[in-house]
Amino acid sequence: MRYDVSVIGLYILDILGRPVTHIPERGNVEFIDEIRLTVAGTAGGVVVNTAKLGLKSLAVGAVGDDEKGDFVIDTMGRFDIDTSAMQRLSNVPTSATILNVRPNGDRPALHVRGASDHFDLPEAMYDQVFDAPIVHLGGTGLLRRLDGERSLVLLKEAKRRGCTVTFDLIAASHETADLVLPLLPHIDYFMPSIEEARDMSRQTAVEDCASFYLDKGARTCVFTLGGDGAYYASADGTRIHVPAYDIKVVDTTGCGDGFDSGFITALHHRMNPEDSVLFAQGVAGLVASGLGSDAGVRSFDHTLATMKAWKRKG
Numbered sequence: 001m002r003y004d005v006s007v008i009g010l011y012i013l014d015i016l017g018r019p020v021t022h023i024p025e026r027g028n029v030e031f032i033d034e035i036r037l038t039v040a041g042t043a044g045g046v047v048v049n050t051a052k053l054g055l056k057s058l059a060v061g062a063v064g065d066d067e068k069g070d071f072v073i074d075t076m077g078r079f080d081i082d083t084s085a086m087q088r089l090s091n092v093p094t095s096a097t098i099l100n101v102r103p104n105g106d107r108p109a110l111h112v113r114g115a116s117d118h119f120d121l122p123e124a125m126y127d128q129v130f131d132a133p134i135v136h137l138g139g140t141g142l143l144r145r146l147d148g149e150r151s152l153v154l155l156k157e158a159k160r161r162g163c164t165v166t167f168d169l170i171a172a173s174h175e176t177a178d179l180v181l182p183l184l185p186h187i188d189y190f191m192p193s194i195e196e197a198r199d200m201s202r203q204t205a206v207e208d209c210a211s212f213y214l215d216k217g218a219r220t221c222v223f224t225l226g227g228d229g230a231y232y233a234s235a236d237g238t239r240i241h242v243p244a245y246d247i248k249v250v251d252t253t254g255c256g257d258g259f260d261s262g263f264i265t266a267l268h269h270r271m272n273p274e275d276s277v278l279f280a281q282g283v284a285g286l287v288a289s290g291l292g293s294d295a296g297v298r299s300f301d302h303t304l305a306t307m308k309a310w311k312r313k314g
Contacts, residue, residue: 003082003132004055004268006163008154009043009146010116010139010170011061011086013068013094016291018101018251038254038292039075041095041116042138042170045257045293046264049283051079053265054300060129062087062119068094069115085128089115095142101291105249117144121154130161134264138257140169140183141176148179155186164188164267168260172196185217189267191260194223194231206231207239222277224259224284229313230277242277245285245310254293259284265300282307 017035024030039048043061051057059081063069065088072094076083095114099107116139121129129135135158140147146154158165166189169180177200184190190213194206201212210221210233220234225244232240262283266276282303286296297303 001131001133002056002128003058005050005134005136005264006058006060006129006132007043007047007050007136007138008060008121008129009137010041010142011039011044011059011063011072011095012041012116013072013096014038014040014099014253014292015096016099016101016107016251016253018291019103020100021103023100034291036292037071038294039072040097040254040257040293042168042257042260043136044072045254046136046138046261047081048076048079048294049258049261049287049297050264051081052294052297052299053261053283053303055265055268056082058082058085058129058132060085060121062089062115064088064092064094064115065090066094068096085125087119089118092118099253101251101253105252105288107251107253113142113144116142119143120145120150126157130158130163133164134166134267135163136166136168136260136264138168138260140167140179141171151179152182152186155183159186166191166260166264166267168192168256169196172199174199174202176200181216184213188219189222189263190218190220191222191224191263193256194225197221197223207233222263222280224256227313230259230281232273232277234273238273240274240277242274242281243312243314245281245307246313247285247289247310249288251291251295252288253291255284255288257293258287258297262303278307279303282310285310
C-alpha cells in the first residue's frame, strides 16, 4: 500500500498564545511568553503527529486558497506528509482558531469554520484515499458537508476495502449523536473524550458509556479521561483502565489528537491493547508538555524513551 495511514477530516490553522490571564481592555497591550502557529484539527493534528512518529501519512481535507492554507500545506510538506489529496477551495477561508491558553492549560477558543465545512470526498479519490491499512476520520461535528450520510458512505467503503477505521469527533453534544450513531457499525476504534461520550450517550459511568456505544455497533471504545488516564473497552469483553502519566501540563490543545495519533501508530506496530493505550498516552503527554497540538512530539523512539522516564499516577 502507498500509505500507512490516511487521515480524513478537519484541518485547521491554530494560532496559540500563552500564558493568557485576561484580555486587555480597550486597545491596551498585554505581554505574553509565546505565540505559535500549528496545523491542527481532529485530522490535521493527527496527521502531523503520525508523520513525526514515522508513518507514511496521507492528508485528506480542505483549506482555503489563502495565506492560512499556504501555511497548512507547506507545514505538512515539511513533515513529508503527502498533501496531494488536500483540496484548495476558492472564496472560503481556511478553518482557523485563536486559542488563549491559560496558565493551567485551559484554552478558550475563537473559531472560524471555513473550508472544512465545504469538504467532501469524491468517489474518484477513493483509490488513493483508501490505499492504507488504517483510515482515520476526525472532526465529525465540524464537517458540515461531509457529516451524516456522506460519512456513512465513506466508512462503508473503507470497511469494504478492508481498512481498519479509527474515529474521533469535536464539539460534541447530545445532538451530535444523530451524526455519530449510524457510523458506529463501521468503526473499529471509537476514540472520543469521556466528556464527549457522556454528552452524546447521556450515560455517566465510564463503563456505561462504553456499553452504550458497543451496543450500537462500535467494535472498540477508547475514551480519554484527562487526568484520570484512558479506558479501553472491546466487544470481545476486554476492559482496561490505564492511569495517566504524572506530568506538568502546559497546554491541553490537541491532546486528544495526540492520543489518536499515538494509538494509530501503536496499531501500525501491532502493539497489544494496554501497550497501545500507554503509547497513545505518551504522545498525548508530550503534546500537553508544550504549546500546540504537536508540541514535544519528535519521533517514535523519543516517545518510547520519554515514557520510560515518566511515572504514572496512582
